[in-house]
Amino acid sequence: MIKTSFPSTPAINIINHLMFLWFMKCVKVPKKKAESVKKKLIESNNFNFEYIPLVENDYVYFPIKFKTDLPVVEKEFKKIEKKPTSLKEVLKNKVPEDLIPKGFEVVGDIAIIEIPEEIKNYESLIGKTLLSLHKNIKVVAKKASHYEGQFRTRKLKIIAGENRKETIHKENNVRLKLNPETCYFSPRLSTERRRIIDLIQPNEIILVMFSGVGPYPITIAKNTQAKEIIGVEINPDAHKYAEENLKLNKVKNVKLYNGDVNEVVPKLNKKFDRILMPLPKTAEEFLPLALEVSHTGTIIHMYDFLHEKDIPDKVIEKVKNVIPKAKILNIVKCGQYSPGKFRVCIDFSV
Numbered sequence: 001m002i003k004t005s006f007p008s009t010p011a012i013n014i015i016n017h018l019m020f021l022w023f024m025k026c027v028k029v030p031k032k033k034a035e036s037v038k039k040k041l042i043e044s045n046n047f048n049f050e051y052i053p054l055v056e057n058d059y060v061y062f063p064i065k066f067k068t069d070l071p072v073v074e075k076e077f078k079k080i081e082k083k084p085t086s087l088k089e090v091l092k093n094k095v096p097e098d099l100i101p102k103g104f105e106v107v108g109d110i111a112i113i114e115i116p117e118e119i120k121n122y123e124s125l126i127g128k129t130l131l132s133l134h135k136n137i138k139v140v141a142k143k144a145s146h147y148e149g150q151f152r153t154r155k156l157k158i159i160a161g162e163n164r165k166e167t168i169h170k171e172n173n174v175r176l177k178l179n180p181e182t183c184y185f186s187p188r189l190s191t192e193r194r195r196i197i198d199l200i201q202p203n204e205i206i207l208v209m210f211s212g213v214g215p216y217p218i219t220i221a222k223n224t225q226a227k228e229i230i231g232v233e234i235n236p237d238a239h240k241y242a243e244e245n246l247k248l249n250k251v252k253n254v255k256l257y258n259g260d261v262n263e264v265v266p267k268l269n270k271k272f273d274r275i276l277m278p279l280p281k282t283a284e285e286f287l288p289l290a291l292e293v294s295h296t297g298t299i300i301h302m303y304d305f306l307h308e309k310d311i312p313d314k315v316i317e318k319v320k321n322v323i324p325k326a327k328i329l330n331i332v333k334c335g336q337y338s339p340g341k342f343r344v345c346i347d348f349s350v
């Protein structure tokens, strides 16, 4: 079949179709007039966007859709290939359409995707399709559990690509090596980390409780003039990566401890200008500890998960119950946790 939308020379078209070239009617315009003619063709809806305009010597050839008063010739054009860009476009006739995953998370070169149980048998196809659509992805892993336990980790099952779970993630001028199965890490929080670094003043001494593989301490060290940053993390694997990430990012003013904040922080014998508490479900339990290592004016950022209807009252109440004199500075939504439930950060001073 000849797929021109305007009369052309059929026999030649058949041959050229195999070469992905198409004979098309077009207007021949001197280069100098090309822009104004293109504009007119677009305005009159006669510019054929399906083909790539041709430039030869001093002329430009614009493929057209129908007759025009301008000088018309026939030329060979390459068709613009519209490649599918989403899982849905590629898989719509192969996998039940309403169950095709709409999104996925990318940690370094690993795509992490949720696959409904009903389409479990298609997981390899889904994984391979993702690899073919995104050249920067080398591993596709499906979520095999929810975040669980004290380390807030989740099981991952590789469904396509290389057989590894370690990767290097880049954000905010920082490189973070990690295994997203053995350590908590969320690329979705990079904007929130950016927000925090914009608040930091030169020479601050900062405590990051629950520091994971080091995203907050290292992002702060690389992007601010903070004097000293201390991170405390209980998961030995996350701590190991965090130490490695200090070297990877060549930061010198971060000190990391592996252990329970309840044991490590009191022994630091320090007061902090700023304290970060990125442990949404239970951070409030550590408020007395944060208060212990604060001075007048210390700023605390505490994270929480809240239903829309409870924002901001519930998180203010949690803070005021422990620290009645707290001065609330800001409350921001920094991501959705589940339908109707949000990750919230409350900034306050003591």
Ligand SMILES: C[S@@+](CC[C@H](N)C(=O)[O-])C[C@H]1O[C@@H](n2cnc3c(N)ncnc32)[C@H](O)[C@@H]1O
Pocket: 150, 151, 152, 184, 185, 186, 189, 209, 210, 211, 212, 213, 214, 215, 216, 232, 233, 234, 235, 238, 259, 260, 261, 262, 278, 279, 280
């Ligand atoms: C939600 S993750 C945040 C990690 C990191 N700040 C980030 O943004 O990627 C919470 C972290 O707190 C750690 N954690 C939980 N309880 C802890 C405790 N009592 N002392 C130190 N770390 C703890 C977990 O192992 C986990 O890595």
